[in-house]
Amino acid sequence: MHIVVCMKQVLDLEKIRIKPDTHEPVLEGVPVCLGDFEKNALEQAVRIKESLDDVTVTVVSVGSPKLNKTIMEALAIGADEAVILVDPHVNGSDAMGSAIVLANVIQKIGDCDLILLGEGSTDEYSGQVPSRLAEILDLPQVTYARELEVLDHRIRAVRDLEDMLESVEVELPALVSVTQEINQPRLPPLTAILKAGKKPLHVWSLEDINASAEEVGTDAAVCEELSNLAPAKPRKEMIFDEDIDSSVNQALEALEQEGVLDL
Amino acid sequence: MSGVLVYSEQPPLTLQNLTFASSLGYPAAAAVLGPQGESWSEQYFNHGAQRVYCMDDPSLSGLQTDIVSEALCQIADHAEAEIVLISSTLRGREVAGRLAQKLHVGCITDAAKLRAEEGQWIATRYSLGGKTLSEQVLNSGRKVIAVNPNTFQAEPLASGVKGDVVEVAPRAAVSPVRIIEQKPKPDTGINIESAEVIVCIGRGLESEDDLSMIQEFADIVGGVVACTRPISHDRHWLPEERMVGISGKKISPSLYFGIGVSGQIQQMAAVLDAKVIVAINNDRNAPIFQNADYGIVGDLYQVIPDLIEKLSR
Numbered sequence: 415m416h417i418v419v420c421m422k423q424v425l426d427l428e429k430i431r432i433k434p435d436t437h438e439p440v441l442e443g444v445p446v447c448l449g450d451f452e453k454n455a456l457e458q459a460v461r462i463k464e465s466l467d468d469v470t471v472t473v474v475s476v477g478s479p480k481l482n483k484t485i486m487e488a489l490a491i492g493a494d495e496a497v498i499l500v501d502p503h504v505n506g507s508d509a510m511g512s513a514i515v516l517a518n519v520i521q522k523i524g525d526c527d528l529i530l531l532g533e534g535s536t537d538e539y540s541g542q543v544p545s546r547l548a549e550i551l552d553l554p555q556v557t558y559a560r561e562l563e564v565l566d567h568r569i570r571a572v573r574d575l576e577d578m579l580e581s582v583e584v585e586l587p588a589l590v591s592v593t594q595e596i597n598q599p600r601l602p603p604l605t606a607i608l609k610a611g612k613k614p615l616h617v618w619s620l621e622d623i624n625a626s627a628e629e630v631g632t633d634a635a636v637c638e639e640l641s642n643l644a645p646a647k648p649r650k651e652m653i654f655d656e657d658i659d660s661s662v663n664q665a666l667e668a669l670e671q672e673g674v675l676d677l
Numbered sequence: 678m679s680g681v682l683v684y685s686e687q688p689p690l691t692l693q694n695l696t697f698a699s700s701l702g703y704p705a706a707a708a709v710l711g712p713q714g715e716s717w718s719e720q721y722f723n724h725g726a727q728r729v730y731c732m733d734d735p736s737l738s739g740l741q742t743d744i745v746s747e748a749l750c751q752i753a754d755h756a757e758a759e760i761v762l763i764s765s766t767l768r769g770r771e772v773a774g775r776l777a778q779k780l781h782v783g784c785i786t787d788a789a790k791l792r793a794e795e796g797q798w799i800a801t802r803y804s805l806g807g808k809t810l811s812e813q814v815l816n817s818g819r820k821v822i823a824v825n826p827n828t829f830q831a832e833p834l835a836s837g838v839k840g841d842v843v844e845v846a847p848r849a850a851v852s853p854v855r856i857i858e859q860k861p862k863p864d865t866g867i868n869i870e871s872a873e874v875i876v877c878i879g880r881g882l883e884s885e886d887d888l889s890m891i892q893e894f895a896d897i898v899g900g901v902v903a904c905t906r907p908i909s910h911d912r913h914w915l916p917e918e919r920m921v922g923i924s925g926k927k928i929s930p931s932l933y934f935g936i937g938v939s940g941q942i943q944q945m946a947a948v949l950d951a952k953v954i955v956a957i958n959n960d961r962n963a964p965i966f967q968n969a970d971y972g973i974v975g976d977l978y979q980v981i982p983d984l985i986e987k988l989s990r
């Protein structure tokens with residue numbers, strides 16, 4: 415059985431500063447990492463591999479050249495190999511562009527029984543890529559899975575919806591997106607980190623999948639961003655850090671003045 | 678092609694989006710999938726739909742995404758809809774993506790705001806994990822936009838319209854995804870989205886038993902207890918509909934207490950509409966203090982009892 419896990423390289427959001435005057439995010443120089451939900455997807459793939467015979471796990475990612483390094487973490491966690499599509503233009507792709515590129519990569523890899531993704535990417539959290547990818551590859555999709563097991567040539571999953579837990583079954587091949595509750599991703603041991611560099615890493619360009627930047631990159635994006643600013647909601651930031659007694663008194667006094675404490 | 682097609686698997690949410698679409702003067706149509714068609718079409722007309730498309734077929738009963746998106750694709754063609762407006766529930770946002778790919782067009786999910794300016798539909802959604810608000814437009818001929826539930830208020834038109842009901846025969850087959858069981862989550866009848874005062878707890882709370890202290894405090898300030906994701910989803914101390922955050926509920930109380938909550942952006946992004954934010958945390962460097970109006974630095978196990986005592990006087 416062959417599992418493909420789609421992982422996105424995202425900016426380390428904790429490290430993004432906001433310019434106080436313009437509310438613009440400062441993105442230059444911010445380090446990158448793999449998305450959070452995708453770590454759950456990868457962990458699930460590795461657990462399936464550990465519990466069954468003959469499972470290979472390939473991690474696939476589309477992004478900037480920094481992926482060469484970022485993807486090592488996935489190999490250390492337990493993916494057997496990685497295919498990364500590296501092109502400066504795909505950083506500006508929209509969900510449709512990303513899904514098309516991912517689909518082409520997966521089709522070129524061939525023979526894939528199960529595709530795992532996160533329920534959303536850490537930065538955009540649009541949830542579009544799983545649906546779009548399933549549509550392009552003409553696969554059944556199961557999203558928001560908080561439980562997933564492989565039985566014979568089918569899977570059983572429990573979907574976590576607003577008002578219900580929905581158990582579903584579907585024959586493979588299929589595409590599944592997972593929630594963070596599905597498992598606790600492992601931290602790779604040092605030895606695995608050292609060995610990761612020896613695992614196969616395939617670096618592809620848009621040419622390798624017969625696509626061009628005009629078709630799938632920044633210029634092809636139909637979703638245009640007009641502005642992207644931190645919300646300008648100035649908070650008072652009055653922090654009381656004296657002894658508890660006087661801090662509480664000051665806070666209560668302030669809330670009374672705000673007129674929000676209706677006792 | 679200039680119309681708007683409105684759909685949600687939850688008809689009351691369709692009423693909200695219909696109210697918005699018809700207020701702009703766009704010809705609006707609504708889609709109903711499954712057996713509920715008859716019972717809702719009257720309401721849809723009253724909220725501005727000029728036409729209601731109904732499709733009823735056993736294959737639609739499970740609301741599987743492949744089938745629903747195929748049905749909407751068919752109806753969107755029929756309605757010559759330029760914009761398909763969907764409610765961004767979990768099912769809705771999933772359908773939006775698949776439908777958009779079928780139509781090969783752009784899509785925006787989780788729109789927190791939506792407005793039309795000179796024929797352009799401008800959506801606002803959180804970006805960068807909730808740190809920023811991004812204004813976006815779609816440049817494809819057709820567009821799929823999924824708007825957060827309760828972004829618009831449903832209001833019946835002053836003068837009722839009488840539109841027509843169009844039955845559409847499905848072309849989709851049965852979904853390969855088989856539903857084995859649907860287990861409803863317990864409904865506690867508490868809706869944190871509309872609460873005026875929210876008392877939100879995080880991992881700073883050490884044990885489930887301590888919830889009684891928090892509840893006592895909430896009762897005094899007239900608030901509802903809510904929580905962060907680890908409390909509902911990992912520790913299961915509170916039901917999931919009490920979870921605040923971009924993957925949970927967005928709230929807009931006049932007063933918000935974050936107690937033992939670090940204020941990570943994915944959680945805090947859903948609180949930014951609160952009028953006054955109070956943080957109680959024993960770590961002076963916790964990010965929540967940068968987003969708070971008032972902060973008390975201290976152990977919640979000292980601060981809360983002190984607050985309870987002083988407020989009960």
Ligand SMILES: Cc1cc2nc3c(=O)[nH]c(=O)nc-3n(C[C@H](O)[C@H](O)[C@H](O)COP(=O)(O)OP(=O)(O)OC[C@H]3O[C@@H](n4cnc5c(N)ncnc54)[C@H](O)[C@@H]3O)c2cc1C
Pocket residue numbers: 450451535536539878879880881882904905906907908920921922923924925926936937938939940941942943944957958959960963975976977978
């Ligand atoms: C894509 C994505 C989406 C997410 N969506 C959500 C979401 O919708 N909602 C959500 O909640 N999270 C969400 N998260 C997780 C989020 O990033 C945080 O991990 C989570 O909100 C942290 O919860 P917390 O504040 O309870 O815990 P922690 O971050 O562990 O904070 C606990 C705080 O309690 C304080 N504390 C400890 N003991 C005491 C004490 N005795 N007295 C006072 N203070 C004390 C600590 O100083 C600390 O600041 C999401 C994450 C990702 C990646």
Ligand SMILES: Nc1ncnc2c1ncn2[C@@H]1O[C@H](COP(=O)(O)O)[C@@H](O)[C@H]1O
Pocket residue numbers: 420421422423449451452455474475476477509512516530531532533534535536538539540541542543544
């Ligand atoms: N550039 C990418 N490379 C690989 N996987 C991706 C990429 N973008 C999105 N994904 C996958 O799609 C999921 C949902 O992303 P999104 O639709 O952006 O919310 C992520 O959790 C990833 O598994």
